[in-house]
Amino acid sequence: MAKTRTMPWDIVDYLETPQYIVGYLEAVIEGDENDSQSLFDVALQDAVKAVKRYDIALEDLVRGFDRAVIERGFSREHADRVIKACQKFSRTPRLLGY
Numbered sequence: 001m002a003k004t005r006t007m008p009w010d011i012v013d014y015l016e017t018p019q020y021i022v023g024y025l026e027a028v029i030e031g032d033e034n035d036s037q038s039l040f041d042v043a044l045q046d047a048v049k050a051v052k053r054y055d056i057a058l059e060d061l062v063r064g065f066d067r068a069v070i071e072r073g074f075s076r077e078h079a080d081r082v083i084k085a086c087q088k089f090s091r092t093p094r095l096l097g098y
Helices: 019-030 039-052 058-072 077-087
Strands: none
Touching: 019 039, 019 058, 019 077, 039 077, 058 077
16 A cells, blocks of 8 residues: 655745735635634734745735725724734834724
8 A cells, every 4th residue: 555645835835925815814714614713813823924934014915905805805803913913023013003
């Protein structure tokens, strides 16, 4: 019987831009039929790791979420949680209103 080989895989490797982060979080929320807060919390941790790893500017992330809220009905509450969690790790940590 052949052994199955696995390789490490991390979603953060693919969250290189604010647009990818927003899209990922939208997909997590949309695909979560049970509206599980813990699933969003795990995705939030992924977003924070990506902001740290790729040195994503908070202003760019905010613009991405603003667009998602306006154009696609993304939850402002979820967007605010992500932005607040990422503030301390962004190269532009202070933003008016947050």
